[in-house]
Amino acid sequence: MPQAHLSTEVAPGIYAIPVPIPYPFRYVNCYLLLPKPPSSGGAVLVDAALDTPEARGSLEAALKEHGLAWGDLEALLITHHHPDHYGLAGLIEAQGVPVYMLDVEKERGHVFWSEPERMHQAGMDHFRQHGITDGHLLGLEQEMAQTRSRVHPAQNPRTFREGERLELAGMSLRVVWTPGHADGHSMFLRETDGVLLAGDQILEKISPNIGRWAYAYPNPLAHYLRSLEKTAALGARLALPGHYRPIADIAGRVAELKAHHMERLGFLEGLLNDCPQTCWQLSLALFPGELTLAQRRFAWAETLAHLEYLVEAGRARWVNQDGVLGYLR
Ligand SMILES: [Zn+2]
Numbered sequence: 001m002p003q004a005h006l007s008t009e010v011a012p013g014i015y016a017i018p019v020p021i022p023y024p025f026r027y028v029n030c031y032l033l034l035p036k037p038p039s040s041g042g043a044v045l046v047d048a049a050l051d052t053p054e055a056r057g058s059l060e061a062a063l064k065e066h067g068l069a070w071g072d073l074e075a076l077l078i079t080h081h082h083p084d085h086y087g088l089a090g091l092i093e094a095q096g097v098p099v100y101m102l103d104v105e106k107e108r109g110h111v112f113w114s115e116p117e118r119m120h121q122a123g124m125d126h127f128r129q130h131g132i133t134d135g136h137l138l139g140l141e142q143e144m145a146q147t148r149s150r151v152h153p154a155q156n157p158r159t160f161r162e163g164e165r166l167e168l169a170g171m172s173l174r175v176v177w178t179p180g181h182a183d184g185h186s187m188f189l190r191e192t193d194g195v196l197l198a199g200d201q202i203l204e205k206i207s208p209n210i211g212r213w214a215y216a217y218p219n220p221l222a223h224y225l226r227s228l229e230k231t232a233a234l235g236a237r238l239a240l241p242g243h244y245r246p247i248a249d250i251a252g253r254v255a256e257l258k259a260h261h262m263e264r265l266g267f268l269e270g271l272l273n274d275c276p277q278t279c280w281q282l283s284l285a286l287f288p289g290e291l292t293l294a295q296r297r298f299a300w301a302e303t304l305a306h307l308e309y310l311v312e313a314g315r316a317r318w319v320n321q322d323g324v325l326g327y328l329r
Contacts, residue, residue, distance in 0.1 A: 006062040007032055010246055011195040011238060013171065017062040019049040021084045024295070025243045028084045030059060031197055034066065039170025042074025045097075046188070046197050047242065050087035051150045059088070070095040075168055077101070079199030080182035081109030083151045085242060090152030099154035100166075102177055105184025106157050112215060113153035119215060120144075126214035130304055131278025131324055139293045162186075173197070178231060180224025181208045183217050187231070194237035201231055202253050204244040207260050211301025212308055221261060221309040228254045261306075268306050269315050269329070276319050276326020279304045 007015035013036045018027040031046040043066070049055040063069060076092050078101040079085055093099045101110065112119050123144075127137055160166060162177035166188070173188040178201045188197040200208045210224045217223055231239075232254040239247040247253050264286070271277075271285050280300055287299035307327055310316035318325045 006058065006065050010240055011190075011193070012036060013169065014195065014197075014240065015062070015066070016240065016246075017059060019058045020052070020054045021050050022052060023050075023084060025084070027243065029240070029242055029244075031240060032062065032066065033169035033171060035170030041168060041170040043068055043072060044075045044077060044169040045073050045092070046077045047079055047085040047199070048076060048088040048092060050084045050147075051091065051152060056088065070097065073097045075100055077166070077168075077188065077197075078105070078157075079187065079197070079242065080185040081105055081112060081153075082182060082200070083147050085199070086110075086113070086153065087151045089154045089157075093154045093156070098158050099156075100158045100160055102175065102184040102186040103159040103161055104177065104179070105182065105186065106159050108183040108215065108217075110153055110157055113148070113151050116148060122214040129323060129325055130300070131280035132300065133280075136293065136296070140297055143294050143297075160186075176230070176234065178224075178227035179217060180210055180220055180227045183220075183223075185227075189234055189236060194235065196231075196234065196236035196239045196250070198231075198239040198241045198247070200242045201227065202239055202247060202250065202257060203241050204247055204253070206243075207257055209298050209302055210261075210305045211298060212304040213301055219305075219308045219312050221305045222312065225258060225261065228258055265306055265310060265315075268303065269310055272310075272316055272327060272329035274328060276321060276328050278324060278326055279307055282307065282327060 007017045010016045013034050015032040017030045019030050021028050028049050033044040035041040070092055076097050076099045089099050160175050164175045166173045171190055173190055176187040176189055178185050178187055181200045185199055187199055187201055210221050212220055232251045236250055239250050268286055271282055283300040283303035286303050316327055318327050
């Protein structure tokens with residue numbers, strides 16, 4: 001039997017590599033950019049998956065398919081610092097490959113991994129303030145410790161800026177900053193043919209998690225909704241996302257994602273009454289059913305992002321009860 005290809009050319013010179021990850025998505029898409037003759041330049045990888053033996057093996061095999069090893073890469077571009085996109089960055093950098101990310105993401109995302117003690121304490125205080133009980137905190141700490149063991153941040157990340165044009169792999173890629181999913185989330189637009197390396201800004205099957213983490217900008221949902229407008233306004237022809245398949249109808253998907261958040265805001269507003277409820281309690285109602293603790297953490301952070309949006313819009317308020325915030329209509 002012929003072996004299945006480990007990478008697929010999804011746009012000229014851009015190969016999608018589905019890399020297995022132990023999360024519900026099952027795969028993260030890394031993209032390999034190769035110059036098309038007569039263009040010159042080196043090979044570039046976009047995003048670095050999570051460090052597991054399966055992920056390393058899958059990426060190494062996909063590179064080999066193109067006659068490449070880690071050290072042959074000219075650059076590694078990172079869309080955002082989340083573990084499934086940044087895990088192998090430090091190991092790839094150690095092979096002599098420079099790692100690039102948005103300046104904002106270095107300051108506000110990369111630090112999550114490079115300053116673990118500070119981030120851990122702030123995160124725990126934030127969980128407690130929003131009603132997560134000690135029983136759950138222990139499980140979350142264990143889960144986070146495992147994730148940290150699978151993420152190797154770059155030692156010396158280099159940065160690019162919003163709007164900058166990166167000349168790499170014989171392509172010109174415009175950096176598009178889209179805060180929301182992460183403060184320094186960025187996309188790369190190849191203007192010559194409207195191909196957009198979209199990170200987790202828009203996904204085909206699910207709404208990307210918009211969470212209010214301890215270290216995130218306040219009101220990330222407002223940022224994300226503005227970033228959705230910015231994404232649609234690019235007029236790109238094909239989005240290559242971090243998970244699932246390419247998206248041709250970008251404006252259509254943006255409209256669906258906006259409608260989804262408006263509906264969820266309305267539903268959450270309807271759960272509020274005159275009796276203060278914590279974000280944790282509200283997240284159980286907004287996301288009912290069986291979820292793993294890790295999924296519960298995302299549900300909680302997403303609920304908090306929506307609560308902040310409602311408060312900011314004057315549709316909800318909160319009271320501080322002995323250090324724990326309760327939300328009211
Ligand atoms: Zn992702």
